[in-house]
Amino acid sequence: MKNKAMEVRLADELLDFLQTRRTLHLSTLDQDGHPYASYAPFAIGDDCFYVLLSDIAIHGVNLRNDPKAAVLVVQDESESQTIFARVRVNYQVSAEHIPFESGEAYDAGIQALFDKQGERIHNLSKMTDFNxxxxxxxGGRYVKDFGxxxxxxxxxxxxxxxxxxxxGHKPRAGASAL
Known part of the structure; x- marks a missing residue:
């Protein structure tokens, strides 16, 4: 029971952390299978992330061609006590393009983005090159600090x-402290 209570507390803490962030780092794969790193404003809805990406942006094209990607949401450097242990969560994700014509599913994602990111989302969502x-x-990993x-x-x-x-971390044999 103690472990289940800890998992619930960690899950709540993780969601709280995600709610305080406005952008995520996104790693996609190009047509040759090479990784491409970028960022995007995001919103949470339906227990996943929503992003609105242009066809002009490389990561938007990459996701349309290959749904495999990775996401990193990380604490700002200015908020961290040590640069080596910034709070962060990373996920392997599967991307699904939600076409404008899908109606309610599209509207739900756009509304989640509007609620988090503001009016610009409505303007961008009216552009034909934004998807x-x-x-x-x-699955993923949540890191709060050392250990x-x-x-x-x-x-x-x-x-x-x-x-x-x-x-955890293990000392290197024969290593001396500087």
Missing amino acids: LFKLTPL RAYTIAGHSLTGESIEHLSD
């Missing part, structure tokens, strides 16, 4: 379980 993507987590890293198992933002990684 809505739903990024569904396939406080957790595996997120499952296909949601908080997964079906969040488990502490118990195999």
Whole structure:
């Protein structure tokens, strides 16, 4: 029971952290399978991320051609006590293009983005080169500090379980302190 209570607390903490961020880092694959890193404003809805990306943007084209991607949401450097242990969560995701013609599904994603990002979303969503993507987590990792890293198992933002990684850093044999 104690572990389940801890998982619920971590899940709530993780969602709170995500709600305080406005952008995510996005890694997509180009047509040759090479990674491409970028960022995008996001919103949360339906236990996933929504992003609105232009066909002019490389990451938008990449997601239309290959749904495999990775997402990183990270604490701002100015908020961190140590640069080596910024709070962060990363996910492997599967991207689904939600066409304008899909009606309610499109409207729900745009509304989530509008609620988080403001009026500009309505203007961009009216442009034919902007596409809505739903990024569904396939699992990930939540890192809060040194020795406080957790595996997120499952296909949601908080997964079906969040488990502490118990195999931590190990000193290098023969290494001397500077």
